[in-house]
Amino acid sequence: MACGKIETRDLWYVAGGAEILRGVNVTIPEGEIVCVAGPSGAGKSTLLRALNRLIEPSSGEVFLDGEPTDAMDPLELRRRVGMIFQLPALSGASVEECVLYGPRLIGEGADAGELLRMAGLDDSFLRRDPQSLSVGQQQRVSIARALALGPEVLLMDEPTSALDEAARDRVEKSILALNRREGLTIIAVSHDLEQVERLADRVILLADGRREGAWSREEFDGGGRERMRRFVSGRI
Amino acid sequence: MEGLGTVASALLALGLVAVAVALSFYEKLDLEKDIGVAVVRSFVQLAAIGYVINFVFGLDSLGYVALLLAVMVGFAGWTSSRRARGVHRALPLAAAAIGVAAVCTLGLLLVLQVVPPTGRYLIPLGGMVVGNSMNAASLTMGRIRDDVEAQRANIEAALALGATSRQAVAPVLKSSLRSAMIPLVDSTKTVGIVFLPGAMAGMIIGGADPLEAVRLQIVVLYMLLGSVAISAILVGLFSYRSFFTPRHQLRPATPDA
Numbered sequence: 001m002a003c004g005k006i007e008t009r010d011l012w013y014v015a016g017g018a019e020i021l022r023g024v025n026v027t028i029p030e031g032e033i034v035c036v037a038g039p040s041g042a043g044k045s046t047l048l049r050a051l052n053r054l055i056e057p058s059s060g061e062v063f064l065d066g067e068p069t070d071a072m073d074p075l076e077l078r079r080r081v082g083m084i085f086q087l088p089a090l091s092g093a094s095v096e097e098c099v100l101y102g103p104r105l106i107g108e109g110a111d112a113g114e115l116l117r118m119a120g121l122d123d124s125f126l127r128r129d130p131q132s133l134s135v136g137q138q139q140r141v142s143i144a145r146a147l148a149l150g151p152e153v154l155l156m157d158e159p160t161s162a163l164d165e166a167a168r169d170r171v172e173k174s175i176l177a178l179n180r181r182e183g184l185t186i187i188a189v190s191h192d193l194e195q196v197e198r199l200a201d202r203v204i205l206l207a208d209g210r211r212e213g214a215w216s217r218e219e220f221d222g223g224g225r226e227r228m229r230r231f232v233s234g235r236i
Numbered sequence: 237m238e239g240l241g242t243v244a245s246a247l248l249a250l251g252l253v254a255v256a257v258a259l260s261f262y263e264k265l266d267l268e269k270d271i272g273v274a275v276v277r278s279f280v281q282l283a284a285i286g287y288v289i290n291f292v293f294g295l296d297s298l299g300y301v302a303l304l305l306a307v308m309v310g311f312a313g314w315t316s317s318r319r320a321r322g323v324h325r326a327l328p329l330a331a332a333a334i335g336v337a338a339v340c341t342l343g344l345l346l347v348l349q350v351v352p353p354t355g356r357y358l359i360p361l362g363g364m365v366v367g368n369s370m371n372a373a374s375l376t377m378g379r380i381r382d383d384v385e386a387q388r389a390n391i392e393a394a395l396a397l398g399a400t401s402r403q404a405v406a407p408v409l410k411s412s413l414r415s416a417m418i419p420l421v422d423s424t425k426t427v428g429i430v431f432l433p434g435a436m437a438g439m440i441i442g443g444a445d446p447l448e449a450v451r452l453q454i455v456v457l458y459m460l461l462g463s464v465a466i467s468a469i470l471v472g473l474f475s476y477r478s479f480f481t482p483r484h485q486l487r488p489a490t491p492d493a
Contacts, residue, residue, distance in 0.1 A: 015488055054395060056485055074483045075398045083396035089389040091407070102397040142393075149398060 003065045004152035004185030005030040006051055006081075011060035013046050013209075020046045022209035023060070028202070030065075030152075033179050033186045035196040038206035039232055044189040047206065048155045051187065052081040064153070079106075082146035083155040087162055088138035090130035095141050098130050102149040110148045118182070119144035120174040136167025143174055154178070156188040160195065172198060193229060205231060250275070292355050301355040305342075305362040309335045312370035320377035324478035330373045333470035337369040337463035338362055344462075350455055361456065364435070368460045369467035372416045376468045377475045379412040380405075384479045384486075391486055401480035409472050416468040424457050433457070 006028040013021040021043045028034045036044050049055045051062055053074045062069045069077050079102070092098035099112040113123035119140040125133070130141060139159060146154060156175070160168040176199065178184045190196055196203055203220050205213035205228050212231060215224035253275050260267040292300045313331025320326040342362055344350075351357040384391065387408055394404035427433060432440075435456050439449035479487055 052396060053483065054392060054485060056481060056483060074485070075400065078396055079398040083393075085389065085393060085396075087389055089393035091390060091394070101394070101399075105397070105399055105403060145397065 003030050004183075005063075005065050006153060006185070006187070007063040007066075008047075008050070009061045009063070011047070011050060011062065012058045013043070013050060013055065014058045020209050021050065021057070021060075024206070024209070024211050026204050026211060026214060028153075028185060028187055030185050031179070031183050032201040033175065033188065033199050034202045034204060035200040036187060036189045036204045036206060037191065037193065037196050037228065037232065038212070040191070041208075042206040043209040044191075044206055045157050046209075048083070048157050048187065048189055051153075051155055052078045052083055054078075054083070079149040080151055081153045081155060082149060082151035084139070084142055084146055084157065084159045086158045088130075088135070088142040090138055090141055090145070092130060094126065095128050095130050095133070096126040098141060099144045099148055101145060112144070112148070115144040115147050116141070118147055118174075118178065120170055120177070134167065136163045136170060139163060139167070139171055140174055143171070143178075147178070151184070153185040153187065156186060158189050158191070161191070168195075175199060191232075193232065197225075203228065207231065246279075289355070289359055292359065296355075298353060298355075298358075301358050301362075304359060305338060305366070306335075308363060308366045309338060312366045313373075316370050316374040316377070319374040320381060320475070322381045322478075323377050323475045326377060326475070329471055329474050330370070330377070333373050333467045333474075334366055334369040336470060337466040338365045340466055341365050341459045341463040345455065345459060360435070361459065364456060364460060365463045368420065369463045372420075372464040372468040373471045375416040376412050376471045379415050380408060380472065380476055381479075383408040383412060384476070385489060388486065388489070395484055395486065399484075401477070401484045401486075404484075404486075405476045405480070409476060413468050413472050416472075417464055420460060420464050424461060427453075427457060 006026075008024055008026050011021050011024040012019070024043070024047060026047075036047060038044055046055065050057045051069075053062070053069055064072070064077065064080065090098045092101060095116070096112045099115055100110055103110045112126055116123060116125055121137065121140050121144065125137070125141070130138060133141065139162075143154075143159075159175070160171050163171060172195070175186060175188070179186050188199060190199075200220065201217050203213075203215050203217075203224060204211060213224060213227060215228075220228075253271065257268050257271055259265070260271060288304065292304055310331055312334050313327055316330035316334070317323075317326035320330070323329070342358060342365060345361070346353055351361065384405065391404045391408070395401070423431070423433075433453055433456070436449045436453035439452065440446055481487060
């Protein structure tokens with residue numbers, strides 16, 4: 001689990017006549033937690049989906065460790081750039097089966113117990129039916145499932161917005177641990193400014209499909225926060 | 237019984253349709269117009285096909301039998317594709333699947349000499365194969381379209397884990413094929429106990445030996461099972477692709493899907 005630098009160059013996404021991303025340029029250094037914030041409809045989820053090519057950008061480029069992703073096999077790209085969704089969408093009869101879904105697609109195995117521990121759960125969950133878990137536990141299973149492929153980058157699309165406060169704290173703890181211990185680059189969409197404060201090494205502000213700001217933690221603390229707060233509250 | 241052979245007596249059966257219309261009117265089912273259209277269309281279509289079959293029998297040529305079957309396949313494909321809005325190229329796909337199902341099953345019956353190569357067998361059997369394959373194609377395509385929409389989150393989650401479109405859509409495909417095949421599998425299980433199928437009932441009414449009617453009915457049922465499976469699997473394996481790009485991306489939801 002090394003590297004994981006992502007860069008976009010003049011990224012556009014147009015669907016049904018609507019310009020959802022309008023020339024977005026962002027650089028996400030390896031090993032950082034980057035929060036993408038902004039009002040609803042800003043294009044945050046779309047940007048995330050363009051990074052692992054779950055959608056095809058209309059124009060512009062995305063680079064992973066300097067390599068243009070449009071030249072890569074999309075399946076290989078998605079194994080290197082994992083994704084966590086707002087709702088976990090777990091499948092399989094047991095948590096173990098669910099966690100091993102990705103590796104088994106390519107005929108490989110993985111230590112499901114270890115993956116669960118990395119996501120903040122223990123191996124007693126392995127035999128459980130995923131549907132019997134709380135949404136917070138399911139979300140951590142979905143993190144373990146994404147980790148099973150050994151990604152360099154994890155994309156998280158509002159990973160805690162469906163969770164209560166206690167579950168949110170546990171998922172945030174897992175996110176921080178994965179970044180600090182495993183060195184994973186994490187790009188998390190959030191509309192919760194307090195969460196951005198708790199997690200971010202770097203903050204990107206999107207609005208109306210454009211990048212309105214990008215700050216390192218120091219720049220954010222030294223004025224970026226206020227600009228973003230005004231921007232977001234003015235918009236919402 | 238001879239009266240049944242005349243058009244006038246068939247019209248008498250319209251009295252029974254009046255019951256359905258009255259029920260629809262009384263219960264406000266709003267089906268009167270549909271029933272009316274169905275009655276007129278079925279009368280015209282059946283009368284026409286009666287004359288056409290008579291004509292083809294008179295020509296005594298397998299070429300014309302094949303032509304008639306091809307027209308049935310084309311019409312079935314068109315009907316099926318109308319039930320599958322949102323599926324790209326549904327018409328050629330459904331027509332090809334139904335055609336392959338008909339050729340495979342009728343071809344096998346001919347090669348194994350289960351039925352003789354005459355219009356008297358091939359047209360009615362072909363009609364049954366085409367009709368059942370058409371229903372299976374419609375059910376499969378409609379179900380895949382609806383389930384892909386309902387399961388977007390699960391499909392995207394699988395794609396994000398490096399699954400191909402085919403792997404991501406596998407659970408949807410499985411349930412669609414099951415739902416297309418279950419009606420026929422169930423009616424095959426209960427045949428003879430719960431109901432007597434049309435071909436057999438028709439032969440018995442027409443004065444055929446019940447055992448001969450049973451022999452043909454068994455052939456018909458197995459043939460239908462085979463053709464429904466072929467048609468459902470073919471449309472299933474090809475129609476899901478219209479919801480994905482070649483780069484294993486789920487296309488945005490279409491407004492008419």
